[in-house]
Amino acid sequence: MIGQEIIGRFAALLGPKGVITDPEDIAPWLTDWRGRFHGAAAAILQPSSTQEVAAIVSLAAELRVPLVPQGGNTSMVGGATPPQDGSALILSLRRMNRIRSLSPDDNLAICEAGVILSILHDAAEEVGRRFPLSLGAKGSATIGGLISTNAGGTQVLRHGTMRALVEGLEAVLPDGSILNGLEALKKDNRGYDLKQLLVGAEGTLGIITAAALRLVPAIAARAVAWVGVASPADALALLRLTEARLGDSVEGFEIIADDGLGHVLSHIPGTRCPIETRTPWHVLIEVDHADLSPPSPEERLETALADALTQGIAIDAAIAVNEAQAATFWRLRESLSEAERAQGPALQFDISVPVARMPAFMIDTAAAAERTFPGTTASSFGHLGDGNVHFHVRAPKGSTDGPAWIAADGKAINAFVHDAVAAAGGSISAEHGIGQMKRAELGRLASPARLHALRAIKAAFDPLGLMNPDKLIPRPEEG
Structure with missing residues (x-):
């Protein structure tokens, strides 16, 4: 666990509102959205500005303290849950919740990372525009988290994922430097597109503090x-x-x-x-x-x-x-999803395959799963236009102990479904990210070239390994 002396150093930077140490106040933020992952943290750091984030990251590098960035804590894969050993501090962006500007002429909104998605929807509507990304957790999911996981939703067919909607980014890199990239330039050929490296990086390469987001005309x-x-x-x-x-x-x-x-x-x-x-x-x-x-x-x-x-x-x-x-x-x-939960224990998969292969995948993989795991039932729904399949394998009828069934058969079912996805040329994560839950499977199934590139980029940006440890990047023994 991290001692009081270290926490005191951060408190000196942020003041009394910037650090939470009460265990009861911290507890709700130690468990992931689905309740599958549980961590520990001695404190939650709550900066109110990009400069404070930069100061936190610089001090963390000096003290070798890992940081776990967190927004609305709506990750479906344990991507915002701290380690169980209490070795990291949570860095919450929820106080950074201003919409800095909103221009209908430019079709652009500049939002801080802690802005809740539904708040942005309402603000855009007031000026005759809309932000064309929506999902079930819109009342709690934050812009920073949505960018960090490259979130999707029901409008991807026309407007693309979060990656397509981010025109510019402001972020704090692991050395404490601030990347000022909110210009939203249509043409910019200054080498690597750093904002696209940060989109979908799940906080492993730096801390997103604000974004310039594309708006579209309101629906008439x-x-x-x-x-x-x-x-x-x-x-x-x-x-x-x-x-x-x-x-x-x-x-x-x-x-x-x-x-x-x-x-x-x-x-x-x-x-x-x-x-x-x-x-x-x-x-x-x-x-x-x-x-x-x-x-x-x-x-x-x-x-x-x-x-x-x-x-x-x-x-x-x-x-x-x-x-x-x-x-x-x-x-x-x-x-x-609510009805599926009420139906009984199930393993749920957020996967994607090429659109042309999605019809056969939905039929054939469900039938194969039921043959391979007798008593289970399998079915799916999804966004057909972008190949995103929400594939569910339900426990045998009469099963009441979901955790016991998952403990007994979950690993084999996971491998079976992910192998089918790989055979179809798909992805084991369509819109929820990798986090902790899918890290080992990414290591098992990804090509050596992809794994090498992921690790090389992580090492180049974060040589001390302090940014959201043990998320996204498979461990050496995992692939």
Whole structure:
């Protein structure tokens, strides 16, 4: 554990508001979002400015104290949880929560790392713009964490991941120097793109303190539809048809297995299937327009779906008649994870494969998992347009001790699913990062070239190994 003398050095830098030492106040921040990883820390450091972050990092380097950066603590892979031995301090960016500027003319927002995503959404809406990234944890996830994990969500098909939305970064590097990169230049050929090294680095290369983020025009009109299809292959055909008819106005395209919908209908009060026909698979489509010029998104989507029904790609379809109904359609999609938890113990995988291979992967890997692990059931849902599959393997019916089942079969199931992902040319992490949970599997499956590059970059930026230790980068024995 880190002693009081060291904590006192940091307290002298930050003042009474800048250091938390009460164990009860620290406790909620020692466990990850899913409750799988638990750590220890003698203090939480809470800087209020980039200069204070730089002072903390410089002192940490002098004292050889590891730092674990933390925002909303919504990591799904233990990426913001400190080590169990108490050897690190938590560096919280939550006090750095200002939107420094918001320009509708430049379509740009400059936000500090501790800004909560939903706060940015509201601020952008007030000036007729929007930040086109949303996810379930938007009420607690922070901008710094979203950048550090290269977060995705339901709008990636049209707008890309966080990596595509970051126009510039301000960060403190492991030696305490400040990288001033908020200029948001469209053309900049000064060598390595340092901001892109920091995006998705999970805090292992430095501390993101602020970002220049791309905004887009507010939605003037939208159409949301629920479509029943026979297979993921038909869903992909429907995606290509709607893209051909509607272009890049297709913002969301989600595919859901019928058993997943059934879990929602069983466990979430007030939900119902939007179409009369229960089909093996379902698709949720959103089309957004930034203006009100005709034809409306409803008219264009209706024409495309009529073609899909005529061609036999779709079985049944319903277009939301108002915003309230559109929200009920999306509620079904957003309730899938909650309904899965209510269904019983399961192993959940955030993975991606090439879009063309996603339909076969969803069918074949589920069937193979059920054959390999008798009694389990497997199914998936996901963002078909970007190849992101949320693949679930549920414990045999009647299982009540989830931890015991995971302890007995979890490692084998993890390896089985990740091997299938690798065989399909995919990634074991689509949008949640590597953190602690997937570090060993990355070491097992990544190519020697990728591992060498990851370790070389880490060593070059952070030679003392103080930035978010034991996250993302596999240990030598892990690959």
